[in-house]
Amino acid sequence: MEAALRRGKLTPMRQADRALSIAIAVSPALVILILAGPVIAGLAGTLLPAFGFFPVLGGDSFNLDGYTMLFAEPGIWMSVWLSLFTGLAATAISLVVVILAIAAGTGTRAFAWLTRMISPLLAVPHAAAAFGFLFLFSPSGFLSRLMSPELTGWTQPPDILIPNDPMGFSLILGLALKEIPFLLLMALAAASQIKIAQSRQLIASFGYGRIAGFLIGIWPQLYRRMRLPVFAVLAFSTTVVDVAAILGPTNPAPLVIRLVGWINDPDLSMRFIASSGAVVLVLLTLTAILLWTGLERAGSVLMRRQSGRGQRFARDALAQKLSLIVATLTCVIVLTGLLLLGLWSIAGLWQFPHAIPSQLTMRSWMSALPQMGGPLWTTIAVACLSTGISLALVVLVLQRASETKREARAGQWLIYMPLIVPQASFLFGLQLLVLGSPFAVSVPMLVLVHMVFVLPYVMLSLGDPWRGFDQRYEQIAFGLGQSRWNVFWKIRLAMLLRPILTAFAVGFAVSAGLYLPTVLIGAGRLPTITTEAVALASGGNRRAIGVYAFMQTLLPFVAFSLAMLVPTLLFVNRRAMRH
Amino acid sequence: MREGLSLENIVIALGGKQLLAINAHVGKGDVLTVMGPSGAGKSTLLAYIGGFLDPAFDASGKVLVDGIDLTGLPAGERHAGILFQDPLLFPHMSVGGNLAFALPAAYKGWIFRRRRCEMALGNIGLDGYFDRDPDTLSGGQRARVALARVLLSDPRTLLLDEPFSKLDAELRAQMRQLVFTKARDRGLPVLMVTHDPSDAEAAGGQVLRIG
Numbered sequence: 110m111e112a113a114l115r116r117g118k119l120t121p122m123r124q125a126d127r128a129l130s131i132a133i134a135v136s137p138a139l140v141i142l143i144l145a146g147p148v149i150a151g152l153a154g155t156l157l158p159a160f161g162f163f164p165v166l167g168g169d170s171f172n173l174d175g176y177t178m179l180f181a182e183p184g185i186w187m188s189v190w191l192s193l194f195t196g197l198a199a200t201a202i203s204l205v206v207v208i209l210a211i212a213a214g215t216g217t218r219a220f221a222w223l224t225r226m227i228s229p230l231l232a233v234p235h236a237a238a239a240f241g242f243l244f245l246f247s248p249s250g251f252l253s254r255l256m257s258p259e260l261t262g263w264t265q266p267p268d269i270l271i272p273n274d275p276m277g278f279s280l281i282l283g284l285a286l287k288e289i290p291f292l293l294l295m296a297l298a299a300a301s302q303i304k305i306a307q308s309r310q311l312i313a314s315f316g317y318g319r320i321a322g323f324l325i326g327i328w329p330q331l332y333r334r335m336r337l338p339v340f341a342v343l344a345f346s347t348t349v350v351d352v353a354a355i356l357g358p359t360n361p362a363p364l365v366i367r368l369v370g371w372i373n374d375p376d377l378s379m380r381f382i383a384s385s386g387a388v389v390l391v392l393l394t395l396t397a398i399l400l401w402t403g404l405e406r407a408g409s410v411l412m413r414r415q416s417g418r419g420q421r422f423a424r425d426a427l428a429q430k431l432s433l434i435v436a437t438l439t440c441v442i443v444l445t446g447l448l449l450l451g452l453w454s455i456a457g458l459w460q461f462p463h464a465i466p467s468q469l470t471m472r473s474w475m476s477a478l479p480q481m482g483g484p485l486w487t488t489i490a491v492a493c494l495s496t497g498i499s500l501a502l503v504v505l506v507l508q509r510a511s512e513t514k515r516e517a518r519a520g521q522w523l524i525y526m527p528l529i530v531p532q533a534s535f536l537f538g539l540q541l542l543v544l545g546s547p548f549a550v551s552v553p554m555l556v557l558v559h560m561v562f563v564l565p566y567v568m569l570s571l572g573d574p575w576r577g578f579d580q581r582y583e584q585i586a587f588g589l590g591q592s593r594w595n596v597f598w599k600i601r602l603a604m605l606l607r608p609i610l611t612a613f614a615v616g617f618a619v620s621a622g623l624y625l626p627t628v629l630i631g632a633g634r635l636p637t638i639t640t641e642a643v644a645l646a647s648g649g650n651r652r653a654i655g656v657y658a659f660m661q662t663l664l665p666f667v668a669f670s671l672a673m674l675v676p677t678l679l680f681v682n683r684r685a686m687r688h
Numbered sequence: 689m690r691e692g693l694s695l696e697n698i699v700i701a702l703g704g705k706q707l708l709a710i711n712a713h714v715g716k717g718d719v720l721t722v723m724g725p726s727g728a729g730k731s732t733l734l735a736y737i738g739g740f741l742d743p744a745f746d747a748s749g750k751v752l753v754d755g756i757d758l759t760g761l762p763a764g765e766r767h768a769g770i771l772f773q774d775p776l777l778f779p780h781m782s783v784g785g786n787l788a789f790a791l792p793a794a795y796k797g798w799i800f801r802r803r804r805c806e807m808a809l810g811n812i813g814l815d816g817y818f819d820r821d822p823d824t825l826s827g828g829q830r831a832r833v834a835l836a837r838v839l840l841s842d843p844r845t846l847l848l849d850e851p852f853s854k855l856d857a858e859l860r861a862q863m864r865q866l867v868f869t870k871a872r873d874r875g876l877p878v879l880m881v882t883h884d885p886s887d888a889e890a891a892g893g894q895v896l897r898i899g
Contacts, residue, residue, distance in 0.1 A: 126762070514742050581772050584740050587763035588770040589790040589841040596764065599789070603780050684823035685779035 125594040133512070136505035140564065143502070144523055147539055147561050148530055152391075154538025158384035166377055175385030182382070184361035189393060192363040195277040196347025196397050199284035201404070204339065206285070206439070207292045209432035211331075212323035213425075215305060219433055224297060226440045230290040232614070232665040233443060234622035236643050239355040240658040241446015242283045243272055244453060244651065249461050251449055257462035266461050272356040277363070283356040284346050289439045292335070292342060298573060299334035303327070319429055321422035325412065332405075337521060340398055341528040347397045348390060348531035351624040351639070355646045364390060365533050372537050372629065380541075387534040394531050447662055453655030473652035481638070481660065488621050488637040488664065491552060495559035496616030499567045500609070506568075507575040508597065524565045532562075536629045543630060550632045558630045559620045567616040574608035606679070607686070610672035618665030638664065689755030692716050693845045693877035698749030700732055700741075707732060708898045710749075714845075716875040719868060719893035723882060728899025730881035734847045737879065738770055739763030753844040753877070769843030771867070773850045775834035777822035783809070783833055784818030790841040808836045812866075828859045835867055839874065846871055848880035852887060864890045 157163065161172035179185065214220025230238075245251050249266035257263040272279035305327060312322035332339075348365045357363050368390060371383035453459075457468030536558075543554060582604065586596045602609065627640050636644075642657035680686035692715040699709045707729035714720040724730055735741040737751050740763050751758040758766045777786050787805035795801055802818070809817050812832040822830060838846065851867065852860045868891060871878045880891060888895045 126764075514744060579776070580740075581774070581776055582778065584735075584738060584763075585770055585772070585776055585838075586778075586789075587740060587766075588738055588768055588843070588847070589838065590764060590767050590792060590843075591789075592764045593762065600778065604778070606780075680780060682782075682821050683780055684821055 122592045122594065126592050129594055129597060133505050133509045136502055136509060140502050140506050141523060143557075143560055143564060144527055147558060148527055148535050150542060151535030151537070151539035152530070154540075154542045155384050155387045155534055156538070158380060158541070159388045161381075163380065163384075166380065168381065175381040176389075178382045179385040179389065182367070185364075185367075188361045188364040188367055189389070191277050191358060191361070192347050192365060192390075192393055193397055193400075195280050195284070195353075195357070195363060196343060197400060199281045199288060199346040200339065200343045200401070202281065203285045203288035203292050203342065206289050206432075206435055207296055208324070208328060209320065209428075210293065210436035211296055211300070212320040212328070213429035213432040214436075215300070215323075216309070223433065223436055223440070224293065227290045227293055227436070229666075229669065230287070230440060230443050231294060232618045232669050233287070233447065234618070234639060234658075234661045234665065235287050235349065236351040236355060236622070236624060236639055237450065237658040237662045238287050238443055238446060239283045239352045240642070240646075240654055241443060241450055242279070242286060243355060244449040244655075245442065245446050246271060246279065251445070251464070254462045254464045263462060273359050275358045275360070277358050280353055280357040280363075283352055284349065286439050286443055287352075288342050288346065289436065292338065293436070295335045295338040296331060299331050301573075302334060303330055305331075316421045316423055318422040318425040320425045320432070321420070325416040329409065329412070337525045337529075340401070341525055343397055343401055344394045344529045344531060347394055348533060350533065351643045354643055364393065365531070368533050368537075369625070369628075372533075372540070373633075383537060387531075387537045390531045391534045394529070398529075447659075450655045450658045450662065453651045454659050456652060456655070473656050477653060477656040481641075481657075484636045484638050484641050485660070487552070487635055488639070491555050491559055491627075491635075491637065492617045492620035492664075492668075494552075494556045495563045495620050496567065496613055498556070499560050499564040499616055500571075500613055503564065503567045503571055503612070504602070504609070507571065508601070511575065511578070511580065524568050527561045528565055532625050536626055540629045540632070544632065550630075550634050552635065555627065555630050555635055558626050559623055562623060562626065563616040563620050566619045567612045570615040571605075571608055571612040574605060578605060604686075607672075607676040607688075610675060611669075614665065614668040614672040617668040621664045621668075622661070690752070691754055692718065693720075693879065694750070694752040695737075696750040696752065698733070698736065698747070698751070700729060700736060700745055700747045702745050707745075710896065710898070712894075712896060714877040714879060714893070716877055717872040719871070719878040719880055719891035721880050721882060721888040721891050721893060721895045723885070723888060723895060723897050724899035725883060730883075730898070731849055734770065734849050734879070734881060737766075737845075738768045738847060739766050756844070758844075767842065767844045768847055769838035769841055769845070770847040770849065771834060771838055771851045773852075773854045775827075775830035777825075777830055777833055777837070779823060781822070782818065783814070783820045783822050783825070786822065786833060786837050787840050790837045792842055805840070808840050809833075812836050827855065828862070831855060831859070831863050832866065835863075835870065839870060843876065846876045846878045848878060848882075850882050850884075851880070853882070853884060861890075868892075 158168060159175055161168045161170055161174060210220070210223065214223060243250065247253070248269055248271065253261070253263065253266065261267075272283070308327055309322065312326040313319075317325070350365055350369055353363050353366050357366060361367070364386065368383060368386040371379045371386060374383070452466065454473050455469045455471060456466035457470040457472070459466035539558070543549060578601065582600055583596050586600045591599070621637070622639055624639050624643055627635065627637050631640070638657060638661045642654065642661050645654045645657060676686065690713065692713060695710050695712045697711055700707045710733065712720055722730055722733065732741065732745060736747050737758065739758070739761065741747055749759075758768065777783070778789065781789060784802065784805050787808055788801055791801055791804060795804060806818055809815060812835070814829060814832065817825075822833065825833065848867070852863055855863055864887070868878075878891075880887065882888065
């Protein structure tokens with residue numbers, strides 16, 4: 110060792126460089142393992158019992174009994190239809206709103222304002238947004254209170270089934286509220302890769318209206334770049350649990366809700382039905398994607414026909430306004446919903462049809478706080494750990510990609526896999542495997558499972574800024590005699606601090622908002638703010654829901670605020686580091 | 689041992705197609721100008737010497753400075769200082785921080801290091817600029833800081849990649865003079881790639897055309 114040091118081979122700096130090189134070299138394998146491992150193992154764990162193999166319960170032969178039992182359940186086809194219909198409808202509505210908003214808006218000041226308003230909505234947990242929707246639109250909700258009794262004559266909340274309407278319309282709208290911001294940001298990211306402004310000027314010079322010109326000339330190239338996010342939204346909407354539990358129909362409920370019921374059923378023989386149900390859920394998602402690709406085809410044929418006709422649709426000022434108003438409405442609804450959550454959490458007496466509470470009190474908070482500590486710390490610890498590890502891996506993988514100058518095509522699919530394969534279908538199998546293992550229910554296990562969902566979003570968030578980094582800065586630093594270790598930390602990571610912290614906040618928000626993975630892998634023994642909030646849904650105690658849902662929103666908000674504040678303070682006197 | 693920068697049998701190819709082949713020597717304080725149209729592989733040559741060539745290229749040949757073979761060393765140990773057409777001051781550091789980052793660690797003591805950097809700033813007419821935000825400097829000031837930064841790192845050789853192409857005519861003449869004078873005073877072998885014939889003329893050394 111000493112001799113080696115004297116020869117200058119193993120200086121501490123070179124050792125650090127070597128360690129970094131090794132970490133960079135093994136990172137892709139680790140990421141593949143973390144993303145694909147649980148999904149594949151979980152699917153296997155689901156498939157075996159789905160065909161009768163479940164030794165613990167005495168199932169040791171191939172049979173289809175699980176399916177026979179599954180399809181004998183009352184209203185099962187209605188559940189399947191509801192999942193398919195709500196998923197497709199929510200995705201289609203969200204996409205149309207996003208297309209129209211971009212078509213009408215890009216380049217205008219109103220649109221710039223809209224995107225600034227809409228991007229924080231991405232951090233709002235799904236459950237909190239759904240509760241806000243509920244507090245706004247339910248029969249005894251804010252809207253009904255505002256109009257009553259003057260406009261409606263109601264002195265009692267009317268007896269109508271909104272939300273939880275049997276056709277799932279409120280579920281569709283509740284889902285769209287959260288998907289519109291996501292798709293809009295994905296579309297904007299895709300738009301930044303193509304020269305949209307120039308194409309628009311060219312198309313406008315032919316006399317096309319803004320919306321028609323955009324649809325014919327730009328949308329096809331844009332859509333091609335955002336198909337995977339759209340599939341992720343589609344898969345998510347057909348199989349989401351927390352939003353469906355809050356806003357969805359109940360009798361019968363969408364398939365995934367019933368599936369979770371079977372998974373948690375104390376009668377262990379229900380596991381055969383559950384695993385068959387999980388397989389059907391995967392098929393259902395596949396069907397939704399197939400139907401969607403059919404819609405894509407039809408859309409592109411229609412579009413080509415229309416563009417061949419050469420109609421200009423130049424007078425679309427009204428349509429433009431409407432498009433932006435609809436997109437703005439989603440912001441207004443979500444934000445009002447959040448305000449209502451906060452208001453309910455501090456409301457004393459608040460009788461129908463009063464628009465505001467008669468008194469304000471901290472009683473709901475006082476009674477909730479003592480029990481909130483445990484879930485709060487679990488939420489924060491799991492979110493920080495899963496995001497921290499994910500971020501480290503993402504940084505190493507991205508560094509490898511920029512050093513070798515190669516982007517794996519397969520990488521994109523790998524990243525989207527956990528977002529497209531229905532959570533319930535592989536988490537069920539994973540739960541069976543985990544509960545039999547020595548790690549059973551533990552924070553490390555929960556962290557590992559959260560990473561499956563956190564890592565993709567961290568990667569999506571950090572990927573573009575990382576690839577956009579001017580590598581000449583690093584080349585200069587090398588030329589100045591700096592080691593690889595130094596260049597990595599003091600140049601690359603230091604200069605990318607802002608997007609790195611933003612990616613951390615994104616990951617934190619995803620983890621803190623995860624419902625199903627937390628419930629299933631934590632087996633109910635590791636509650637978080639999100640699982641507690643969703644568990645309150647059936648009870649209907651609005652004050653308690655207000656407290657938990659508000660807290661649920663507060664956590665990602667704090668994470669994003671810190672991600673903005675820290676670099677601003679650190680680089681207070683560095684103008685070029687402001688954005 | 690031959691003093692200066694030697695490029696021995698350098699051949700760079702991409703996908704089986706040869707981009708360039710070079711044999712050259714640059715004495716201490718001399719400038720070798722490599723000229724060619726864009727896409728001829730000028731910057732690729734600098735990347736090979738600096739040690740950050742895209743692995744997609746196949747490259748062979750030796751780069752020697754004062755008899756030391758650089759090709760086997762990692763990029764950070766080659767001490768091949770580089771100037772691009774943009775000054776590329778590190779935006780998250782102060783002007784002085786940029787210089788201190790370049791100053792070799794062998795210079796010990798915070799006060800001494802700071803004085804060293806302040807002196808370097810004085811030499812380029814930027815007294816008292818140590819704590820300034822690089823983004824508040826004018827284009828000409830940034831170019832001079834970039835030069836001071838690379839010189840402070842005690843480079844073995846200086847690589848210039850179209851270093852003057854973004855400066856306006858008046859600044860360009862000043863910077864050319866400053867860079868070449870400093871390099872000559874330090875006895876640094878300089879390799880410059882450019883497509884501007886007046887750069888070559890100002891450098892006054894041998895000119896190699898490629899592509």
